[in-house]
Amino acid sequence: MSAIAIVRPDATWAAQYDKTAQVIHNILGDTALRIDHIGSTAVPGLAAKDVLDIQATVVSEPDLDDAVELLVAADWEVRPPRRDHPVPGLPKDELQWVKRLVIEPMYRRRVNLHVRVAGRANQRYALLFRDYLRAHPDTAAAYGEFKKRAASLPLESVGEYADLKDPVCDLIYLPAEEWAERTGWTV
Template identity: 80%
Template sequence: MSSITIVRPDPTWAAQYEKTAKVLRGILGEVVTRVDHIGSTSVPQLVAKDILDIQATVSSEPQLDDATQLLVEADWELRPPRRDHAVPGLPSDELQWVKRLVVEPMYRRRVNLHIRVEGRANQRYALLFRDYLRAHPDTAAAYGAFKRQAATLPIETVGEYADLKDPVCDLIYLPAEEWAARTGWSS
């Protein structure tokens, strides 16, 4: 039995994000250039784990650690990994995939906060993936069907679930890049 639970879309996820983003902006101040709702909970009508994924963007590598330190001081917990998977066809330079992952203080709303550097491949990936799924509800529905099926597999950790999802997300992302070029998409 899988340790992953996928739930129906919650119409309050956007409001929950706004409330959490306000707290994050209060903690991080000018260290971040933006805070965005990403991941499945940011896509209307998409099933998801009931965990908000949020991306905090910083303008430079040293600010990754500055932001992380501010969050740790506010009782957020630093977690692995310290990088995202490299996507076929995108830059393979390690710096393009560096991030910090922190989770909410104990007894608070579940949040995975991904801190990434502005303009890097992984920062763009999260935003373009979200926007592509928002603009393509049939693709989002197919992705949701995959997630529901994956959650029935004997997966023991969230890391195993992420490893299973990564190539599927890449299959969505690659046409998203073509869509972005065709439409003039900008984050």
């Protein structure tokens, strides 16, 4: 039995994000430059784990820990990892991949809050990946099918599932960079 459950797309995910983003904004205030709905629940029609992925963007490295302190004071919980996986063809500098992962307070709507620094490769990756899938529904459908099949494997943890998905996401992301250049997409 897999540790992952992929569910059918839920038309209310965007509204759930809006409500949760307001809660996060109330906690972080000006510490966050922006708060974005990312991940599969941010792509209409895409099957996903029923967990909202949200990205809070901060100005600098010290702001990562400031944001985490504010969230912990509001009963959010810090989780590993403290960095994203480096993507082939993108900067190898460790600072480009630093983040903080925080989850919601107990008994609240499931959320993975990724706190990342503005202008870094991982901050751009999350937004471009989302927008590319929104603009390419056939690619999103193929990705959704991969996720369903991956979730049916006997995985023991969410980490194993994420490790399996990372190279597939990179295969989607690399042409997304070309698309961004062609279309003038910016963060």
